Amino acid sequence: GESVGLHLPTLSVQEGDNSIINCAYSNSASDYFIWYKQESGKGPQFIIDIRSNMDKRQGQRVTVLLNKTVKHLSLQIAATQPGDSAVYFCAETNFGNEKLTFGTGTRLTIIP
């Protein structure tokens, strides 16, 4: 039968280009944010995190930007590779709270 679910935002990027994935989070009290990557048939995989006392954090080929004023988070992936194709979720929580609240996700497709 037909599956019913959320329609994921999608982003297609040429291999080698940079990509930016955006997320609007819901709770102004959240003080810790994480980006997860989920490949087909697998569990979420940690990419990078950021605390609310920062507005930017860089990892290897990835950068997370946090704008608390508008409750916005973004993930920048530099020089994209075919292996970057996946669904990307942002998640929020606050210290002392064990629950991660996930966003709806964005499907990133890298075009060779």
Added chain:
Amino acid sequence: EPEVTQTPSHQVTQMGQEVILRCVPISNHLYFYWYRQILGQKVEFLVSFYNNEISEKSEIFDDQFSVERPDGSNFTLKIRSTKLEDSAMYFCASRNPDSSYEQYFGPGTRLTVT
């Protein structure tokens, strides 16, 4: 690199039956979690477990659900009487409070209720 493992990878059960989903968290981790993901939807928190008791649970985690750490390595999720809407991917996660706030996820168990 240590990882969270889950068994089975796929479980098919009839409505009304009990299922137990099993997880082996990373060995030095102390916080354990269950999440679920209905097909095409976002990952949803079910429950967190620390020091042999539930520390937090969501509205989804009703009386039909229970968790247990029966020994030093396994962490289980039991659904007492499955419903069609319990069909989903169930992810276990664990965390080491001494290192970071990062939750490490297992590969998931796909539960299909018919």
